[in-house]
Amino acid sequence: MANIKEVTIIGSGPAGYTAAIYSARANLNPTLISGLQPGGQLTITTDVENYPGYENPIQGPWLMEQMQKQAQLVGTEILNTQVNKVEFNDSLKKIFLDDGSIIESKTVIISTGAQARWLGLENEEKFQGHGLSACATCDGFFFKDRKVAVIGGGNSAAEEALFLTKFASEVFLIHRRDQLRAEKILQDRLKNNSKIKFIWNTEVSKFIGDQDLKSIELYHKDKNENSNLDLDGVFIAIGHDPATNLFKGQIDMDSEGYIITKPDSTETSLKGVYAAGDVKDKIYRQAITAAGMGCMAALEAEKFLS
Numbered sequence: 001m002a003n004i005k006e007v008t009i010i011g012s013g014p015a016g017y018t019a020a021i022y023s024a025r026a027n028l029n030p031t032l033i034s035g036l037q038p039g040g041q042l043t044i045t046t047d048v049e050n051y052p053g054y055e056n057p058i059q060g061p062w063l064m065e066q067m068q069k070q071a072q073l074v075g076t077e078i079l080n081t082q083v084n085k086v087e088f089n090d091s092l093k094k095i096f097l098d099d100g101s102i103i104e105s106k107t108v109i110i111s112t113g114a115q116a117r118w119l120g121l122e123n124e125e126k127f128q129g130h131g132l133s134a135c136a137t138c139d140g141f142f143f144k145d146r147k148v149a150v151i152g153g154g155n156s157a158a159e160e161a162l163f164l165t166k167f168a169s170e171v172f173l174i175h176r177r178d179q180l181r182a183e184k185i186l187q188d189r190l191k192n193n194s195k196i197k198f199i200w201n202t203e204v205s206k207f208i209g210d211q212d213l214k215s216i217e218l219y220h221k222d223k224n225e226n227s228n229l230d231l232d233g234v235f236i237a238i239g240h241d242p243a244t245n246l247f248k249g250q251i252d253m254d255s256e257g258y259i260i261t262k263p264d265s266t267e268t269s270l271k272g273v274y275a276a277g278d279v280k281d282k283i284y285r286q287a288i289t290a291a292g293m294g295c296m297a298a299l300e301a302e303k304f305l306s
């Protein structure tokens with residue numbers, strides 16, 4: 001007879017590992033499938049100062065390694081592979097892995113996360129954590145009295161720019177059009193903040209620096225000319241994409257592809273399937289909120305199974 005799992009967790013960010021720790025400690029012998037980037041978004045950050053419990057800054061990759069070890073120590077089976085397909089139509093959920101094997105599970109916790117969109121320019125990866133970030137809440141603090149730029153024109157870009165004015169001396173908001181997509185109230189706040197300088201109709205064409213980012217090359221579309229801007233930090237805020245392609249057509253999602261869960265719950269439109277972390281959250285997107293949702297999902301799966 002097939003080895004039927006009680007709980008299978010897809011994804012290995014803070015939501016996934018926390019779900020694993022809680023369900024392992026409930027004797028549910030969880031299996032966690034780590035995916036292509038074990039540890040998730042925190043593995044591409046450096047200093048983390050806002051995860052409670054650590055007096056001094058810790059490193060994102062180290063934090064994820066600790067979560068993984070803790071999950072394994074309490075009894076999680078971790079499979080370093082990825083999921084190719086899922087079939088959730090029966091009460092027993094089927095998960096098809098890259099190596100050709102199939103997992104059958106009574107419950108599934110989806111914690112596949114989301115990915116910040118990047119511009120796709122040369123050196124972008126190299127400068128991540130060295131002056132280039134996609135999260136002002138995570139990294140803004142490191143730019144006290146420094147000159148920074150935010151790229152984008154939506155609500156996220158507006159909020160990130162306003163947040164950064166608490167630390168930075170100057171914040172350039174660089175947008176590819178001459179109009180923001182952000183809500184009017186945020187636009188008013190931006191205009192009334194003396195630290196914000198708008199650069200319209202402009203795209204970033206190059207990241208420049210040695211170890212750390214030092215400046216960016218800008219292409220001004222209306223003038224058809226380039227210029228250089230010296231900066232200490234650049235924040236890309238051009239949107240996120242939830243990693244939900246695998247589940248399309250099987251679970252309810254919103255128009256942007258985020259999984260919809262019941263109010264005050266991680267339960268999806270399918271019984272026994274839960275979603276936790278950035279895959280269902282476009283508002284908070286923090287490691288600690290994702291971890292909290294992972295805990296909720298494990299407790300809900302446990303209740304369902306009993």
Ligand code: NAP
Nearest residue numbers: 119152153154155156157159176177181237238239240282
């Ligand atoms: P968004 O609304 O999709 O805005 C993305 C912005 O980035 C747009 O201004 C877009 O320019 C620009 N952009 C996209 N690709 C680009 C590229 N390759 N190069 C340069 N610029 C590029 O994304 P978001 O701001 O992350 O917001 C996502 C969702 O979350 C939205 O529904 C938003 O309302 C919501 N949200 C809400 C709040 C809140 O309510 N407080 C806060 C944050 C986010 P164009 O304008 O030219 O397309």
